[in-house]
Amino acid sequence: MINSEEFTKRLQKVIDYYGESASSFAEKIGVQRSSISHILSSRNKPSLEFILKILSTFPEVELYWLLNGKGTFPALQNTELKKDNLPPSLFDKQKTSETKNHNNSKSIERIIIFYSDGSFENFQN
Incomplete structure (x- = not known):
């Protein structure tokens, strides 16, 4: 189970990183503005669908980092396999x-x- 308070901080970090407002972020991932507001205020927990929309829209966000803070953000992209x-x-x-x-x-x-x-x-x- 994810820690809602910590998840909220990471979600806010993602929103800030991309220079979005909560409403423009909601529009980009295809959810209602109230969904973002309720999650940021810890009223609701994020659904799996919500998380998957973030991951598909913003590939620099890693699943494990978003859920439990392990890993990096932004994700290390194009690491050469040598x-x-x-x-x-x-x-x-x-x-x-x-x-x-x-x-x-x-x-x-x-x-x-x-x-x-x-x-x-x-x-x-």
């Missing part, structure tokens, strides 16, 4: 997989590494 950035075991698995599936057109699109302290790294191809 052998040097991956732990050796992951790179070896990728090579093995590519060797086994040489006729298959699959490729790794994204790798997320979760650490025991709750932080994570996002690697995109």
Whole structure:
């Protein structure tokens, strides 16, 4: 369950980051102005649909950061996926997989590494 007060602070940070008012932010994500107002005042909790609208409209917002403050905002975009950035075991698995599936057109699109302290790294191809 999310902490409503902390979620409200993160939502306000997103709104401020994009230089939006609550009403213009509501319009951009396709919800009523009252929805934003009720969430910012902690009267209501955000629905899953509300959160998904934010994530689809603003790709720099990471789900885990928005929900529980873990991760970064704005999200690190276009991190290059390089052998040097991956732990050796992951790179070896990728090579093995590519060797086994040489006729298959699959490729790794994204790798997320979760650490025991709750932080994570996002690697995109």
